[in-house]
Amino acid sequence: MNVPPPIQSFPNIDQWVSFSQDGRVHLFSGRVELGQGIRTALLQIAADELDVDLDMLDLTQGHTDLSPAEGPTVGSLSITFGGQSLRLAASAARMVMLKHAAELLQSTRDELTVKGGAILRDGVETGLGYASLSSQVALNVPALDHAAPKPAAERTFAGASVARVDLLSRLTGAYFLHDLTLDGMWHGRVIQPPALGAIARNIQDITLKDGMELVQNGQFLAVIGPDEYKTITECNRVANLIDWDRSANSPTHPMDGLDGPISQTETLYDYAGPVVGHRTIRASLTKPTLAHASIGPSCAVAQWSLSTSGQEDHLTVWAHSQNVFALRLSLAEILGFPGDRITVIFVPGAGCYGHNSSDDVALDAALMARGSHRPIRALWQRQDEFLHAPLSPAMKTTMTATLDESGKIIAYDAQVISPPHSTRPVGQEEPNLRAQQFITSPIPMGTGNDAPQPQGGADRNAVPGYNIPNVRVMRLRPEIVPYRPSAMRGLGAFTNVIALEQLMESCAEAADQDSIAYRLAHLTDPRAIDVIRAVDTLAGPRQRTDGTGYGMGYAQYKNSAGYLACIARVEVTDEVRVTDVWAVGDVGEAINPDGTINQIEGGIIQAISWALKEDIAFADGTVVTRSWDDYPIMKFSEVPNITTKLIGPQDAPPLGAGEISSGPAGAAVVNAVRDALGVLPDRLPLSRSALISMLS
Amino acid sequence: MTSRISFTLNGAPRHCEAAANTPLLFVLRNYLDQKATRLGCGHGQCGACTVIIDGKAVTSCDFPVSEAEGKSIQTIEGLVASDHPLITAILKHQAGQCGFCLPGIITRAAPLIDQGASFDEIRTALDANLCRCGAHGRILAAIDEVTL
Numbered sequence: 001m002n003v004p005p006p007i008q009s010f011p012n013i014d015q016w017v018s019f020s021q022d023g024r025v026h027l028f029s030g031r032v033e034l035g036q037g038i039r040t041a042l043l044q045i046a047a048d049e050l051d052v053d054l055d056m057l058d059l060t061q062g063h064t065d066l067s068p069a070e071g072p073t074v075g076s077l078s079i080t081f082g083g084q085s086l087r088l089a090a091s092a093a094r095m096v097m098l099k100h101a102a103e104l105l106q107s108t109r110d111e112l113t114v115k116g117g118a119i120l121r122d123g124v125e126t127g128l129g130y131a132s133l134s135s136q137v138a139l140n141v142p143a144l145d146h147a148a149p150k151p152a153a154e155r156t157f158a159g160a161s162v163a164r165v166d167l168l169s170r171l172t173g174a175y176f177l178h179d180l181t182l183d184g185m186w187h188g189r190v191i192q193p194p195a196l197g198a199i200a201r202n203i204q205d206i207t208l209k210d211g212m213e214l215v216q217n218g219q220f221l222a223v224i225g226p227d228e229y230k231t232i233t234e235c236n237r238v239a240n241l242i243d244w245d246r247s248a249n250s251p252t253h254p255m256d257g258l259d260g261p262i263s264q265t266e267t268l269y270d271y272a273g274p275v276v277g278h279r280t281i282r283a284s285l286t287k288p289t290l291a292h293a294s295i296g297p298s299c300a301v302a303q304w305s306l307s308t309s310g311q312e313d314h315l316t317v318w319a320h321s322q323n324v325f326a327l328r329l330s331l332a333e334i335l336g337f338p339g340d341r342i343t344v345i346f347v348p349g350a351g352c353y354g355h356n357s358s359d360d361v362a363l364d365a366a367l368m369a370r371g372s373h374r375p376i377r378a379l380w381q382r383q384d385e386f387l388h389a390p391l392s393p394a395m396k397t398t399m400t401a402t403l404d405e406s407g408k409i410i411a412y413d414a415q416v417i418s419p420p421h422s423t424r425p426v427g428q429e430e431p432n433l434r435a436q437q438f439i440t441s442p443i444p445m446g447t448g449n450d451a452p453q454p455q456g457g458a459d460r461n462a463v464p465g466y467n468i469p470n471v472r473v474m475r476l477r478p479e480i481v482p483y484r485p486s487a488m489r490g491l492g493a494f495t496n497v498i499a500l501e502q503l504m505e506s507c508a509e510a511a512d513q514d515s516i517a518y519r520l521a522h523l524t525d526p527r528a529i530d531v532i533r534a535v536d537t538l539a540g541p542r543q544r545t546d547g548t549g550y551g552m553g554y555a556q557y558k559n560s561a562g563y564l565a566c567i568a569r570v571e572v573t574d575e576v577r578v579t580d581v582w583a584v585g586d587v588g589e590a591i592n593p594d595g596t597i598n599q600i601e602g603g604i605i606q607a608i609s610w611a612l613k614e615d616i617a618f619a620d621g622t623v624v625t626r627s628w629d630d631y632p633i634m635k636f637s638e639v640p641n642i643t644t645k646l647i648g649p650q651d652a653p654p655l656g657a658g659e660i661s662s663g664p665a666g667a668a669v670v671n672a673v674r675d676a677l678g679v680l681p682d683r684l685p686l687s688r689s690a691l692i693s694m695l696s
Numbered sequence: 697m698t699s700r701i702s703f704t705l706n707g708a709p710r711h712c713e714a715a716a717n718t719p720l721l722f723v724l725r726n727y728l729d730q731k732a733t734r735l736g737c738g739h740g741q742c743g744a745c746t747v748i749i750d751g752k753a754v755t756s757c758d759f760p761v762s763e764a765e766g767k768s769i770q771t772i773e774g775l776v777a778s779d780h781p782l783i784t785a786i787l788k789h790q791a792g793q794c795g796f797c798l799p800g801i802i803t804r805a806a807p808l809i810d811q812g813a814s815f816d817e818i819r820t821a822l823d824a825n826l827c828r829c830g831a832h833g834r835i836l837a838a839i840d841e842v843t844l
Contacts, residue, residue, distance in 0.1 A: 035794025035829050167787060170795030171802070172732050172776050179731040229722040232738070295736050295744055295828050296796040351794035351829040382737040594790055598831070602793055605830030628741040628826065636822035639832040 001653065006030065007085035007143060010068035013096065014139035016089030017046070023117060023131040025050060025057050027090070030070025031082035032062040032322065033166070034352040036658050037595040038078045040164045044157035044591055045083050049090035049149060051114035052130070054157065054165065062324045062346025072323035072424070074354075074487065075455065076561050076656030079591055083654065091150070092143035099146075100137045101128045152589065152651035159650060161594035177320050177347035178299045182375040185301070187228040188368040189235035191221040191242065192384055193438055195622065198246035206241050209234055215371035218440035222368045224376060232381070249482065249621030254289050254394035257480035258417050264477040268453055269463060271470040275411040277402030281510050283503035284399070285670075286683040287495045288615040289483060290392035291625070293633055296350025297385050298357040302365035303375040312370070315342045319362040320349030322424075327359050329427025331366055334436045334443060353606070355486035357389040359425045363433040383626040388434060391616055391623075392488030393419045393481075395458065397499040402470075407511025409522060411470035414496070418458035419478060419485035421492055423448035434484075448485060450475070455558060461493035461663060464500055465556045466522035482621050490557070490662040494607065497555040497663025498670050502680065505551075505671050519554060527648060528556060531565040531584045534647055539567040539582040544675060547572055551671025553664035562587040562660035563648070564600065568608075568640070568668035572676045575688050578608050578640040578669055586648030588655040596657045597644045603661035604642055609634035611666045612686050703764045705730070706774030716762035720754075721745045723761045724771060732772045732799050736826070743825030746800035747771050751811075753804040753821075772799035775806055781842045782806050789841075791834035797827045798835075805839055815843045 010016065018026045027046050033039045039059060047054050060066050062073075070082055094114060101119045102109045105126060113120045118129040152159065169175045193200070199219060208214055212225035212234050221242075223235040252260075301318040315337060321327045324344040332339035349358055357380050365378035380389075395418040402411035423446055425432040430446030437445055450457025459475045488494075508518035516536055523529050532554055542550045549572070554565040562585055569580040581604055590596040613632055617625045625631050666684075674680050679694050702711040705728065712727045719738075724730040724747070733756060736744030740755040747756045748770040776783055782802055785791075792798045804825055808818045818839055827835070 035796075037793070161790075163787070164790060164792075167790065167792055167795060168776075170792065171772055171783065171786075171799055174731045176734075176796065178734070179725075227722075228726055229718050293828055294794075294796075295742055295826055296734065296794070297736070348794070350796035353828075379735070382739065382742075598790060598793060598834070601833055602830030605832060606828070627739060628737055633826060633828065634830075634832070636819055636825065636827075636832055636836065639836070642833050 001084060001149065003144065004081040004084045006068060006070040006081050007088050011142045011144065012140050013089050013092045013143045015068050016086055016143070017093040018139060019130040019134035021131050021134050023056065025052055025117065025130060027057055027059040027086065028067045029059060029061050029082055029086055030067045031078040032073045032346045033348050034073060034322070036599055037164055037592060039166055040162060041079060041591040041595060042083055042086055043165060044162055045087045046090045047157045048155045049087055050094050052117045056117060064324050064328050064344045069325040072326065074322055076557060076658040076660065079654040080656045083591060087149050088147040089143045091148055092146035093139060095146040095148055096139060096141065097130055097133055097137055100133060101126065104128065158591045159589065161592055164595070175348065176296065177301065177318055177349050178296060178379070180301050180318055180347060180377070182301065182303060185375045185377055186224045186226050186372065187231045188215070188222050188224040188365065188376045188378040189232055189381065190364050190378070190384070191223065191235060191239045192388055193219050194244055195246050195249055196437055198244045201243045201245045203242060206238055208238065213372055215368045217367055217371060218442060219438040220367055220435045222364065224368050224372055224374070251621045252480045252482045253618045254483060257478040257482070258286065258394055258396045261479040262476045263479040266475045268459055268473040268475055269471050271411060271472050275402055275470050277410055278405045279403050279510065281401045281403065281503065281506045282398070283499050283506055284397065284682050285495055285499040285502065286396045287394060288684065289394045290488060290610055290614050291386055291616055291631060292353050292356040292389060292488065293631060294350045294352065294356060297380045297382055298361040299349060299377065299379045300362040300365040301375065301377045302362070302369040304369050304373070312337065313341065315366060317342065317344045317362050317366055318347050319344055320347060320352065320358045321362060322352060322355070326425050326427055327362055330359065330425035330431035330433055331363060333428045333431045334363060334433060335366060335370070354488040355390050355422065355424050357385060360434040363435045367435060367439070386625045386627070386631060387623050390423060390484040390486035393421055393458065393485035395492060395495045397462065397495050399499050399503045401503055401507050403507060403510060407513060409466070409468050409507060412464055412468045413472045414462045415474045415476060416458050416462050416492060416496065417476045417478060418492060419481045420448040420450040421457035421485065421487050422450065423484055423486045445484065454560060456492060458492040460491045460558060461496045461555055463559060465528065465559050466519070467524055468522065482618065483623060489603065489606065490659045493555065493557060493659065493663045494610065494666055497553060498667045501553045501667035501671060505674065506680070516552065527563050527586050530647060531563045531586050534584040534645065535565040535567050535582050538584055538643060538645055547676060549672040549674070549676025551668045551673070551675050553667025553671065555663045557656070557660040561656035564660040564664045566604070566661065566664040566668040568665070568672045570669060570672040570676055572673060572691070575691065576612050576673055576686050577638070581640050581642045581665065581668065583642065583644045583661060585644070585646050585657065585660060587646065587657045588648060588652035589650055590646055591654060593646055596646060599657050600644050600661045601642050603659065604665040605634055605639055607662040607665040608669055611669050611684055615685050701761050701765050703766060704768040706770055706777065712761065714761050717760045719757050720747065720759045720761045720764055721756040724756065730771050730773055734796055734799060743800040743804060744797055746803045746825065748803050748807050751807050753807055772803055775802060780806050782809055782838065785838035785841045786835065789834045789838045791838045792831050793829035797825060801825045801827070801835060809839070809842055812844060815840050818843065
């Protein structure tokens with residue numbers, strides 16, 4: 001196994017696994033539960049390597065005092081990096097325990113096995129086990145010195161579709177961060193300034209009702225109170241009374257930004273040499289800004305503790321952040337308070353699809369709690385989520401293929417115009433939490449950066465996953481970005497895969513070849529070939545009739561993670577309706593196959609919603625979308641039938657599944673619309689009005 | 697100004713002291729410690745706050761608690777406690793990812809299932825409930841299993 005980075009950074013077993021005398025086995029992970037099922041998958045991995053039952057395991061995810069700082073839960077790397085690290089540590093823990101037991105029993109390690117945490121010799125209980133040995137065995141030793149993970153054939157939990165350990169608990173009780181209650185806790189709502197530099201002229205003249213309080217720090221204003229509904233009402237009442245002194249935004253729109261001045265041009269890859277071709281084919285796709293649109297708004301709870309002399313001693317923040325460690329550093333920087341006296345504890349929020357407002361609300365809660373000396377639960381309002389959260393960036397990707405006389409692609413050129421796909425909070429350099437702009441000593445928000453290739457940001461999957469000898473990829477950064485651009489599931493891959501798959505269709509047509517055969521002719525990776533062939537078979541015979549169409553999309557996410565091929569069928573009347581989607585994925589080892597399929601299906605539905613419906617509205621240089629009425633997403637009556645299959649070698653390394661279907665599904669739908677209408681769509685969403693202009 | 701409002705909650709008589717216009721959602725979550733009904737948008741547009749009042753699905757975020765006087769309220773907690781077949785089906789199909797939308801979806805669908813509504817009627821009714829993670833297919837499969 002390749003040694004994943006997290007276990008290199010946190011090499012000792014006890015940074016990941018420990019045992020206690022009560023028989024519990026304690027696991028620590030930096031990967032957090034976003035709704036993607038990682039909790040269950042990590043337990044499965046550990047249960048196999050440790051030979052314990054699932055219910056013997058206690059897993060702490062995303063606790064800054066306890067978890068390894070693995071980095072953010074992003075990039076479809078939770079299993080590839082996080083799960084594999086835990087696997088090595090868990091295996092090492094078992095091996096160290098057995099080594100110690102063998103010495104005590106004067107036997108060899110080979111005679112010993114573990115079952116339910118008890119150590120057996122030739123199948124017979126020895127009276128020793130993880131619990132009884134827990135106080136004797138040192139685990140602060142390097143995992144890599146001892147780890148011997150089981151071969152695939154010996155796994156019983158990993159590879160099985162174990163039911164999610166946390167699905168029922170989401171239906172009852174207090175599962176979410178939103179449900180956390182502390183003694184003496186008050187509720188808080190932020191009065192969001194309408195623009196940078198806006199000043200609430202008359203705030204001192206406004207008296208709050210019913211014992212509620214105003215927290216003010218510069219132009220950060222929040223209403224707090226013991227009763228949640230009254231706090232909301234009062235916040236909105238006060239917000240309406242405020243006379244904001246502000247200058248007008250310049251009336252820019254994200255699309256103007258894409259067509260406007262470019263602040264940075266990078267050539268990420270270039271042709272091997274001069275290219276002479278027979279003809280060129282072009283494809284272009286423009287995509288608007290998109291909202292996360294999670295069903296649950298972001299929530300955080302913060303509590304300052306004071307020393308006996310009344311000094312601030314410690315800050316605890318409960319947040320559903322993808323990176324509690326970076327959040328801690330950002331909070332330390334903004335609050336001017338030592339990071340080692342801040343604890344950030346992950347508690348799940350609603351579905352997280354990228355850099356949303358979960359970090360911002362953590363700062364809001366900390367500011368309210370500091371200003372009031374009370375524990376505070378802060379929740380963003382639904383309009384805040386649309387108006388002020390980071391957005392998936394607007395992008396324009398243009399691709400050109402140069403074909404030789406036989407129709408084969410000999411050169412490929414991609415130009416991606418997009419702001420960076422990350423303005424994540426990273427700590428001191430760019431704390432990047434919304435309220436920092438409004439406090440007494442404001443800190444400007446950072447403009448962000450894209451990760452370098454091969455991960456990429458805006459340029460993710462702009463390098464084609466096909467065999468093309470000359471590849472040029474350029475990334476152009478627009479100067480005008482009137483919003484917070486940041487990571488949304490797949491980053492640039494959604495747009496780039498759609499553009500590339502449109503290009504492949506157009507090239508196939510120009511070469512007068514079947515488009516599936518054409519793709520296969522540009523592939524030698526057998527796993528890529530297999531998923532494409534398999535989805536062709538899965539979708540069965542496809543008869544296009546008037547007003548209907550079929551389309552395909554294929555990609556290997558980041559050219560390194562899971563493979564996914566997808567076919568969609570659409571019916572087009574005055575709108576596009578996706579009736580069926582077939583998808584075949586290869587993620588190597590699927591820890592939980594059903595969980596993987598769940599993620600693939602979810603990505604498909606979300607991608608269809610993005611492609612057909614979604615578009616954040618701007619006016620006067622700012623977002624004006626405020627509600628679900630303004631921003632419809634895919635509904636129950638609109639979802640297609642989805643058939644998903646996993647193939648591929650189950651004993652190969654796990655490749656990551658969370659984001660693999662977004663690009664291919666988008667591509668399949670856009671190509672299907674093209675098949676139905678005979679017109680090549682070049683911008684999203686493919687809404688009713690877009691269809692009208694396409695057809696006219 | 698508050699008043700005492702009495703109703704049946706998941707089969708048991710309960711009451712609260714609340715201002716008449718307090719949405720039922722906040723009474724459930726904050727006064728009666730029933731945390732599984734969720735605040736999604738506060739405007740009746742997403743369905744996450746759906747509860748069952750006298751056998752009908754209602755968005756509780758814009759339902760004044762005063763109108764609950766004398767009525768019978770069922771929340772997701774009650775459906776779980778009474779082992780509603782839809783919940784068994786949801787778990788069987790692993791019909792959820794983040795699960796935030798699920799209580800509202802279950803409370804919308806369950807009374808329709810109990811009244812013998814068809815799959816298509818229930819699917820149409822579920823347009824009042826949003827799911828962003830994309831568990832729709834599995835949720836519909838679970839509903840299909842428990843409708844006649």
